[in-house]
Amino acid sequence: MGLIGILIGLGLLVWFAFRGWSVLLLAPAGALVAAAFAREPLLAHWTQTFMGSAAHFLAQFFPIFLLGALFGKLMEDSGSVTAISNAMTERLGKEHAILAVVLAGAIVTYGGVSLFVAFFVLAPMAGALFRAAAIPLRLMPAAIVLGTSTFTMSALPGTPAIQNAIPMPFFGTTPFAAPGLGIIASAIMLSFGLWWLNRAETSARLSGESAGVADTTADSAVDNELVRELATTAREFDPAEIHRGHRSETSPPILVAALPLIVVVGVNFLMSMFVLPRHDAAFLAEPQWGATSLSAVGGVWSVVVALFTAIVTLIIINRQRLTALRESMDAGANASVLPALSVASLVGFGAVVAALPAFATVREWVLSIGGGPLVSLAVAANVLSALTGSASGGLTIALDALGPTYMNLAAQHGIDPALLHRVAVIGAGTLDSLPHNGAIVSVLAVCGTTHRESYFDIIMVAIVGAIIALAAVIILGTVFGSF
Template identity: 60%
Template sequence: MREVRTVGLLGILLALALLMGLSYRGWSVLLVAPAAAMLAAALSGEPLLAHWTQTFMGGASRFVAQWFPLFLLGGLFGKLMDDSGSIASIARFLTGRLGTRRAMLSVVIASTVVTYGGVSVFVAFFVLVPMAQELFRAADIPRRLMPATICLGAFTYTMSALPGSPSINNAIPMPYFGTTPFAAPGLGIIAAIVTLAFGMWWLNRAEAAARRAGEGFGGGSAAAPALDERIREHATATGDFDPAEIRLGGQSEGGPPTVLAILPLVVVIVMNFLMSLVVLLRLDFSYLAGEAWGGTSIGALAGIWSVALALAAGSLTLVLLNSRRLESLRVSMDSGANSSVLPVMTVGSLVGFGAVVAALPAFGAVRDAVLSIQGGPLISLTVSMNTLAAMTGSASGGMAIALDALGETYMRLAGEQGIAPSLLHRVSTISAGTLDALPHNGTVLTVLQVSRLTHRESYFDMIMTVKVSTILALVVVLILGSAFGSF
């Protein structure tokens, strides 16, 4: 029995290595994930076809069925924001007000505003990179700092810490813990402040060091190239927008006035708040307990419904305000909808891989090892999220795998030890967004390619603003959450 379990553990490790290695080389996760899952099942002596069609597809289909509405509406909203010129208008307004003296802060704030309002980071990159280039050239700041600056605002606290964020990463824990996007708002705001403060400190320090060394903007162009297929595969495993759709449709040259550009973002945030914390809680959804609706409850669905309604309201607002600017409305809406398909299927495949691994006999040893980590459920949850996000190179994929396998266990432990589900939610989202930004991460690769920079030039500063800053924020949240609970 011990030998069988040892071989099974070896199979899980080999499957993870295969998944990481081939994904890093740009192989499609749609192919790699089931192949890796079958390898793990084969080495465990488990039936392959049954695990593929029943376990793998069962896990993948559950994820797609649950999250496709948010991927769909998120892709639609982001594409309409881009094609209407709204993102460009907001970025121009903020950078114009703050000017070249605060060039990096301008880019961080612009990145924060559009992504917290619901725009995918992959859509935002294609607008923010050229604008950052103009500001950095005018301020004579090294262009190698552009990716770290953009990602600080777009790829950290707006993704995982700020309460109410409509990002898929902030949404995934909701059905497992019965929470809303506004879980642990105080802790989330503190985490965002820590991340922003450290990130800006590092960027200012790097700028000062460059000026002392006589380093200026440098040459090169940040014009966005066509993304190759390998980068596309990386991007769709980590985000909610297929970059191949970004060039379809037609972007408005002028863009709306700033107030009209920001209004859809405000609609998303306000609608999300009202649906999550006011409206849905006051309605009778007792019928959801019936077999026809899967025997669920409004607690498990309120967060998903709130984000979906918010993104739908934001998209409708965009169409109404920009009917003349959206010259190819059908093409824009079609490409926005199409942009969601490959990402949701890719992340779903990662979840299917996790479902097979969790069903193997040897996984019991992995589960026991994770749960036995000293420090209690919060530390154990942190380690599992960081590990899986790092291995998959995807915050959403790693989080979904971990919660699909251990979500019920963590809820049981939390109930036994008096830990609020909202605290589990916030720790999960921040933890998954720390070590996911490894060199093979799709977001990292995309922003570097769009910026026409290399890992050697820019990745170290990205480590400091994306990874070190969020790790510090996570430590603060763990300390405060352990001492005072969720708030």
């Protein structure tokens, strides 16, 4: 009965979440259903297990949610994201429209701009480019997803995405874990995605397909409550805050616009590789600091310092453009709250499930998957991210339940924890792009297309390409180790 309860609780969570119900309600409800079938104490699981795990997640990662959303809002309101997008458009032109959209998305998200902010700015640019180049607008979502939600989220070394931060406390790694494998995976995702999109463009031209007309605008997507509920479980920005504050009427020069992004990457690298490794943090072992270690918190510290430094830099160099600075900062801060609480609720749900006696059966099944620890870890991250529709939520659930087990297996098999980190993050970023994923629903709404029109191409660039890259990382990591 316990296993049936887990499946029913998870099924209710997925079913109602896809229909726009708030995860803040669904996650505890699903957890209590699972606990009830297992005849476990309901109130204790809610207040102790569920809330304890959710609170722990917030304690670890809310600073990244907060600073990430704030940075994205300030980049948008200063006109910096628009300036970078326009620069890519002017440099590559309509002859390379798909490449321009992909690279613009990759630059801003690798630099730390929140995903929905990137969607909101990139969609109008992509629409104009695709119409000028007579490329079907149904390919817009796939091009945007390739640039914003694949290799810059899970594979490129040092990406400040929350998904790349989640394994760090579990494995004692940094944002630059397995950099060589991450670069190879990024190249595979980018190359395969561009090949597919160019193939689709050529096929559309040969068949005489027109560009088409989108049936909505980015503005209408912002006001869509279904989009909001799904988007906030997928990434770290609440769409409702996108229009608050004041967007600059002028954009900064491209070098000024790009400088904060460079600061994010540069400071993150310096903190991870040079500053923190030389820092005496023995005091962290004391109970007042949580009896932890630098390896458990250092990765998060690196990302937090990088985002904070970039925010200060952005404000200084764009002060005259940020005419409503307080309102923009308030909007950015508010935009972080619902996503953080939504993902924390998913984590709480996972904690209750993992605490049930029937979960031992699930654990044994995962660990019995052939191919070794890397394959079973990839499958666990994939399945949970697919079911929750959230790479961050699914990855945290997987590592909360199985992280210590995989660390023990890594020690037994001589596997570098950095390799576990990279496999887990890439694995979480594959099947999370199923139709109910908030980022997918958001980008379709912003672009004004439908699942029927655009989802197959998203499958190819976001799922198939990522799975190929994941397989390559597992094979190379098994043969050569982490590098």
